[in-house]
Amino acid sequence: MNTLKRFAGVLWMISGPLAIYYLITTGMSEINKKPVIDTKIQWGVFIIVFIPIAVGIMIFGYYAIKGEYDHLPESSQEIKD
C-alpha cells in the first residue's frame, strides 16, 4: 500500500502543472473569443484562485513520494517538523 501511495504521488505532482496549463490556455482562448469584462474577470478569478491550489497538489504529491503519508500520526505528539 505504501508503495502505491508513493507512486501515486508522481501523478499528483504532474497534475499540478497540467491543471495550470489547461487553465491558462482555456482562459486565454475564451477571453479572445469574447473579450468583455465579465469573461476577463471570470477567467482571471479562476486562474488566480486555482494556481495556488495546483501548487498545493504538487506539494502534496512531493510529500507522498517522500513517504510522508506512509504512516499518519495517531496523536499530536507525532506531528513534528
Place this chain on the structure above:
Amino acid sequence: MNQPTNEVQSIRRIIAASSVGTLIEWYDFYIFGSLAPVIASQFFPKTNPTAALLSTLATFAAGFIVRPFGALVFGRLGDLIGRKYTFLLTLIIMGSATFAIGLVPGYGTIGFAAPVIILILRLLQGLALGGEYGGAATYVAEHAPPKRRGFFTSWIQTTATLGLFLSLGIILITRHILDEDRIKSIAKFNDWGWRIPFLVSIFLVAISVYIRLRMRESPLYAKLKTEGRTSVNPLKESFTHRGNLKMVLLALFGATMGQGVVWYTGQFYAQSFIETVCKVDFDQSRTILLWAILFSTPFFVVFGNWSDKAGRKWIMMAGMLLAILTYRPLFGKLFMIADEKNKTELPDKKEINTTIKPIASTESSLRIVTTKRLFEDGMMLTETKTDTAYAAAERTTLKPDIKLSKQLGQTDYWMMVGIIFIMIIYVTMVYGPIAAFLVELFPTKIRYTSMSLPYHIGNGIFGGLTPFIALLLTTIYTGDKLVGLYYPIIVAAVCLLIGVLYLKGKIDPDVND
C-alpha cells in the same frame, strides 16, 4: 444519576447555542445569493459598466475567494484568544452586514456609492462566514464525549442546509404576502420587499448573540490557556510546519474538495439546473428544493451518528462514489421529466394571448405573445415571446426574446423532489461526518486555523464555483446539456482516489492534545 443528566442537558445547550448562530450566518449568506437578480437591478445597473463590474466582483469575490481569508483571520483569532469570543464576533459582523444591506439606498438614490457599499458589505459577509464554521464545529467537538463526537457535531452540519431552507422559505413567503394580488405582490417585493429578509436577520442575530454570550469557553481550549500552552503563531504553525501542512493538504485533497462539489451540486447546481435548463418556474423550482431539504436533513445526524461506529472515512467516500456514478443519470432524468417532447399535448386547451404596448415617442409597439400549452400529465408550458412590431410592415425583430416557464404536474413534481432528495442524501453522507473528521485531524492549539482553511477552500472555492464552472462548460462544449457535471465528477473522483489511498479509517479517541 444527576451528573449524566446534567451533562446531557449541558451538551444540548451547547449544540443549540452553536447551531442557531451558525444557521443564522448561513441564512444571512444565502439570502444575498438567492436575491442576486433583484439586488443587481437595484444596485448594479447594466447601463453603468463599472457597476456591472462590481456586481461580478460581489458575486465572485465575496462568496468564494474571501471565505478562506476569513478562515485564516478568524481561525488565528480563535486559536489565540479563544473559540467563544471569536465566533461571537463573526456572528455580529455577519448580522450587522446583512442588516445594513437591507438599509442601503439604491443606485437611483445615492448613485455609485450604492454598489460600492454593497460590495464592501458582501465582502464582510464572506469573511464572517469563513470564520464562523470552524469555530462552531471546534467548540461543539471539544465539548463532546469521544464516542459521540460525530453525532454531536452533525447538528452543526445540518445548519448550512437549514439556513438555505430558511432563506428560501422567508423569500417565498415575503414574495407572496405583500399584496392580495400575486403579480402586484411580486412587483412590490422586487421594488422594496426584498429588504425584509435582510432586516429580519437583526432579530435572529440578537437572539443568537444573547445565547452565545451566556456560553462558556471550550474546556479543552480553556485548559490549554490555563497551562500557557496556546499557540503563539497559529498561522505559522499550521502552514509552515511540514508535519501539520501535510495534514492540511490531505484534508483538502482527500476530503473537503470532493465534499464541497458534492454539496454544491446536490443543492445549488441542481436547483439552478431545474430552473434554467429544465425551465421549471421560479416558485416550483424552489419548493422542490425545500421539500427535498426537509426530508433529507435528518440524515446529516444519521450519518454523523453512524460515523461514530463505522468511522468517518468510508461513509464520506461512499457518498462521493455514489455521486460520481449517478450524477449523469439523475440529472438526465430531471431533464427528461420536464421535457415536453416526452408528453402528450391537449391541443384544445392551447391559449394564445397577444398584448400590444405602444413605445413612447415612436410609431412602433412592443408585442408580447403568451402561449399556454397544457399536457396530459398536468404540465403547463408558458411561452412568452416579446418583440417589436414596427410601423413599417417589412421590418421585423431579428431575435425576439423568448422565455419558457413550466409548471409541472403532481407526479413529475414529486419525482423531481425524489431525485433531488437522493442527491442531498449524498450531501449528508459526505458532510455529516466531516466536522468530526476535521477536528480529529488537528491538535487543539491550532485546530481552529488548521481545519477552517481546507474546509473553506473545499467548500468556498471547489464547491462554490460549481454552478459557475458547470455553466461555463455548457457554453464551451454546447452539444451536451449535462457537460457541466464533468467538473464535480472529476473533482470528486480525484478526491475519492486520494481519500481511499491516504486517509485512515480509524477514529481518533482523544482530541485533547
